[in-house]
Amino acid sequence: MAEEAAASTPPQLSAAPLGSSVIPIVNKLQDIFAQLGSQSTIELPQVAVVGSQSSGKSSVLESLVGRDFLPRGSDICTRRPLVLQLLQTKRKPDGSEEEYGEFLHLPGKRFYDFSEIRREIQAETDREAGGNKGASDKQIRLKIFSPNVLDINLVDLPGITKVPVGDQPSDIEARIRTMIMSYIKQPSCLILAVTPANSDLANSDALQIAGNADPDGYRTIGVITKLDIMDRGTDARNLLLGKVVPLRLGYVGVVNRSQEDILLNRSIKDALVAEEKFFRSRPVYTSLADRCGVPQLAKKLNQILVQHIKAILPGLKSRISSALVSVAKEHASYGEITESKAGQGALLLNILSKYCEAFSSMVEGRNEEMSTCELSGGARIHYIFQSIFVKSLEEVDPCEDLTNDGIRTAIENANGPRSALFVPEVPFEVLVRRQIARLLDPSLQCARFIYDELIKISHRCMVNELQRFPVLRRHMDQVIGNFLRQGLEPSETMIGHIIEMEMDYINTSHPSFIGGSKAVELANQQIKNSRVPLPIRSKDGSEPDKALTSERSNKSRAILARQVNGIVADQGVRPVADGEKLPSTGSTSISTWGIPSIFGGSDNRTSVKESSTNNKPYSEPVHDAEHSFSMIHLREPPTVLRPSEDRSETQAIEIAITKLLLRSYYDIVRKNIEDSVPKAIMHFLVNHTKRELHNVFIKKLYRENLFEEMLQEPDEIASKRKRTRETLRVLQLAFRTLDELPLEAETVERGYSLGSDPTGLPEIHGLPTSSIFKWKWAPLHARPLSHSLSVSHLNVKLCRTPPTKAGISK
């Protein structure tokens, strides 16, 4: 009845629950985890009680939890492992608490009456293990929800029994041992090895099985129960001092409720008071206060939990600090909200200046985020100039699209109605102009490429910073786009002028130009060298070795084109041109270029004349003598006239000269263009943009009436800023909290008071400390429990008083 009454009163822990003083610290840490958005929790070690049957395991566990809910009795009670999950719940808004249990096998059913929990454990044990003392290794899982507990698992295990009774199989002892071992061999399991004081400790099943699972004793605490029913005249001093069986973490002696107390419904609270009274009334235990009583056991466990928490703190701290750095960076990227006009103006000005600075830096290669994987910014501009533009121009052969026939046609056209006396200047100029004109397109294309590059660079400037101001970004892109287009126009005009200038005046006095005399000399040389073998023209007019000679000729040209000024005396076989017939003699008289006379020998002239007469298109029909007085009819000139196919040596020389001149002059122009086009683009487009961009921005965008519009932020950014600011605040708080976490033994001992903590959790204390319970235990000798429990070193602050020699059990 009393127990029922206790259960119905507002749930209040009546004793020092396990880990009570650690709860606030763990809560704080859990809060930090939660605020970090982390799913992980602080995993506290599981605590298992082991021992022989009826040694008092369940009683110890109950005392630690502070609630009556486990079946206890002089007979076998725990016949299935009971995994007790303590789960901390939030206090209700009105401050009231709610404690209840829930079984895994009865999901959704809440047990607010703890004696009902006990009845359900008994019933569930019977269901699985039968009603006649049978045991089963099938767990009963019970969750206890309370605002006053630590999230920790406690395991009540069946007691070790020797002689099978009831329905127990013959190997009951082995079975139970195996079952117990499966729990306590886990390195994260803390073992409470329970031995009644009225039995022989040296024969303790609890210590024996715990020793098997934890040979070094880093996670075994010895618990001596039933100190109150020891033989008269005996005491547990030596046991507690570890003189009988040494234990690294030592022993704690407790007095639980007797069977009589249970029958009388004596509460745990009363039992704890009685226990305190018991130790106080036994002078033999006075000096062992730190190892006597359930509160001391709870304290010892708390200390181990604190050590465990300490071990996980450094990892937690480094996680928080790295999160702090990245969140702070993100927060900074969203900037601050600026409301005043002056502030907005300054912000806008700052952005514009920074943008221009970033643009210039990228063009000049001073960009901080310089890539090591690919060319960027100014380097790409250089590449376009040198590796694309210049290289392409150098690969062009000015005579590439000119056939010998073409050149000859041009020459004949230039001669007009006369036969040429001099090497005609006009065809060279016409042809060279045509080649120069070809340079316009690649030059304009080059300017376009650079323009595209600048647009790309502009898009890469301040990408992150301007995310916040999409309207401004759009406007800036527009302004710089227009401005670059405007810069492209004068550079294109300039390129046009450069090409026109080159075409307008063919400077045959250029010092690098080959000049007429030299060209004639070289041409003669070439003709002479290539006189034998003469290409034999077949009937259809094709030359068998045309392809070959043409190829050679191309090669020679290529060599020629690579020489300085484009001139080299071609020593090898240098057929003048495709399909040329070379004269047998090469004697020519040479004048200087300009008015160069290349009077061919009379033979040549004759041969030209002859060849012209023999030329089919011009040849007249042969008339009979009888028709000599009749009207002579001329053949109608064809609509399209071409020069005769037969070529004189003079013509061959003329063609060769023209080509030499073309190449030489083209080379001069090409170099000029290669030099001046990039200069024009740099001046009118690139550098002009660098110089003027800031002014243009100011002129177009820095207007007070536009501030608001330009600095408009998307809602998303505002909410991101708010969110990161909050996260930042939480992280900073978490970092501070970790630093200030009172993990010193003294504070933990007292129960960490949250004071005016906004979570509103109450102060939680253990039992009032009387002089007899004055804590002296100092775990200086403690060693890591396991990997998950361990701390590599203990904080010296944990040690208030040096441990007594006896306390350091070996």
Ligand SMILES: Nc1nc2c(ncn2[C@@H]2O[C@H](COP(=O)(O)OP(=O)(O)OP(=O)(O)O)[C@@H](O)[C@H]2O)c(=O)[nH]1
């Ligand atoms: N006088 C006295 N009786 C105790 C003490 N501890 C336990 N008991 C009694 O011993 C009996 C067994 O206690 P339990 O807590 O059920 O022991 P247990 O080890 O859990 O038992 P099983 O689970 O059956 O193995 C009960 O009647 C308890 O009242 C104690 O310190 N002093």
